Amino acid sequence: MKKISFLFLLFVLQCNSTLLWAQTEPEEIKQDADQFEDSFYESLLQKGIENYDKAIVSLDKCLKLQPNNATVYFELGKNYLASKDYKNAYSSFERATQIDPTNEWFWVGMYDVSYETRNFSQAIVITNKLITFDSKYKEDLTSLYMATSQFDKALDLINELNETSGKTERRELYKIQILSEGKYQNTEISNLISQIEKDPKEESNYIALINLYSRNNEEEKAFETAKKLAEAIPTSEWAQVSLFKNYLENNEAQKAINAMNITLASAKIDSKIKHRMLNEFLIFTDKNPQYSPDLEKAIAYFDSDKEVNVAKEVGKFYHNKKQWDKAIKYYERALKNGDSEDIETNLLLLQAYTEVKQFELVGKKAMTMIESFPSQPQFYYYSGLANNQLRQFKKAKDILEMGLDYLVDDKTMEINFNIQLGEAYNGLGDDKKKELYFSKANQLLKEKKQ
Template identity: 65%
Template sequence: MIKKSVFALLSFVLLGNTASVLAQTEPEDIAMLSDEYQDSFYESLKQKGIENYDKAILSLEKCIQLKPNDAVAYFELGKNYLWLKEYRNAQISFEKATQLNPKNKWYWLGIYDVSFETKNYLLAIETIQKIIPFDEEYKDDLISLYMITNQFDKALFTINEMNDKFGKSEDRERYKMQILSQGPYQNAEIDNLIVQIKQNPKEESNYVNLIFLYSKNNETDKAVEVTKQLAKEIPDSEWAQVSLFKVYLDQNQADKAIKSMNTILSSSKIDSKIKHRTLNEFLIYVNKNPQYAADLEKAIGYFDNDKEVDVAKEVGKFYHSKNQLENAIKYYEKDLKTNSDTDRETNLLLLEVYAKAKQFEPMTKRAMTMIEVYPSQPQFYYYAGLGSNQLQQFKNAKTVLEMGLDYVVEDIILEANFNIQLGEAYNGLGDVKKKEFYFSKGNELLKQKK
């Protein structure tokens, strides 16, 4: 992930922060600017503010005529060219600004943003190396560029360097795992972690990362040994359970895996992403070993107050994708009960599964309830009509389907299904003429989609 200097935040920091640029200009220089220069300069800012970049450029060119060696004007010129995507002119303007004042970080960042926007990553690397002396944290950008250009040796070296100086970060660890997933780099990192553990035996994360690498290389015995070492150095470590859990699962030692999992999920130290990953691994295991479904149910309970992820819904989606309809229904219903009973996405997923499972009575009841909550959502009318037809409540089917059809917009398949269900409703009511009309209309719509 590229840092804040990238084009994504350009409008906030680089393109909008004229004050920060002027702050780096000597006050006496500003005071000496002529009225004509000032009028032209502030006219350019006004035009840029209303996105008249061509007019802003004309005003800045006048500034440069009045003061040919003014770095600020060239910098502003570059920003306006960048907004117009005239990248060559933008780069020339930023380069001129750096030539006039090489000690201003923002001028170099202008070149950097042009190079990144044009995917000229070699120039971006060259430029960011000139920015780093101003702010060493921009080495995180350098790491990202090394990753993009597949310079993994340099990336790994810089990651370790930054970790040592500033501590680990989520992005660096993600890049590191990406590099280490390519076998040739794992041995070097294993050696590095062994050294780190010797130097600082109380740092949990080094043990965890080493256990991960040994497990990935199928060196289970070594992974277990490191886990034992971690337990010895840090007896109350909960992090040890993260790796032990995976080891136990791989060895099909379910009871030990479940014990480790419960320790992980109840821990206040282990972050939610690792907890979600642990649950997901256990979910996959239970899918093959359904005798542990009760333990899965208990595990999901740890996430009842999770504000980031609706875990029960995600479990429902998993079973949904496996066409295990009863389990999908169970967890969708659990999610609606635990979180919001009116969540639109979960209700639509549940109705879809009800339909596949031919559970038409609860499907119809829920769809009718959701029509009251979302009166302009056509899918709820459709499921209510479909269920009513299956329950031979043809009059109700006709009513809700005719109401819902008015809300269908630019969805040919849904419109076709509405017409087919209306045909079913009129067939049940004995109106052959309207039955044929709606069936015919539904089939014509389906032909349009092919």
């Protein structure tokens, strides 16, 4: 909150001699006037060298001569405030406003005391009075509403000032703070819709509305707003979001790619919007593989994304379609760009390697992961499976038996372990143990089906 500064008020001596000294001899009047002037300027001198107590004594002498002089009370207030005597400071400024309520700076003195003592409720009352002198005090009122958590009043005032005076960084930060509480978002949505109707060429209102919808996971409304923006301001970067969707629907691939690249490169556009756009282009590319190089370029925009590992999500997309080579490509990229020891990504990659029978890679990757995560049974399973396929049956048996110790309440994995142990003992020529483990696997399968 910006504290209102005092301006130095030049004192003009006002001697109401007709009323106050009507019965006083001229020489006495002159003496009193001289005494008043001397005492007043002595107070200014003492205040200038920070002798506030002496300044107050001199001003008290002035009050004895002119008890209704508002300027003397104002000066008293300043000296009391400087010496942190807030009670007397406030009462002095207040008395000055009672004598002359038309002087803005007397009210400013009351505000300053209220601010110093953090009496923001009192400051709000005074600021509303100050607004009658100058509307600039609405900025201070906004800060006071924020300090007293009167967010509804603050939001209304922020919107008013944005419309009449233009936006400021401080007010925008206040608005972000207010809108973090969901109950105020509907009010702001209504305000933004109204602002768009009033001025359809103001891009910032569309962007704010899109961001609000996106924050609330109302993606359809966000895209609908982007579409309106595209119609109103076709050159806007945000407009490309809507244009991209229209181009895809009309099978205008190159135009869609251009719009996508502009959007992905923009620092203004919310990451959720970008992720959704990439997902739509991924689906399009799956049906139109000739645009795969453009997909590669689009995915590269997300390589430094700390929130979502996009390459991993693309890998899952191809994984679900059983397009194993593509899934492997993106899982490897995900591990390179992100957390190389992410358990889920490594397990998905091991499954994809297994599907394309790259057992040497399965064995090598699984052993690396066992070193990092010795209590994860899945990695022992893949290592055992790979070694069985590579006909290294003794190694497979030893690794699988170690992994059994970490199995807890996972029947599917236990079945797989027993099958691979049966394969290992079969390769070693131990028919008795082979039958034992295959039998265990069959029994667990029956139990699982029940």
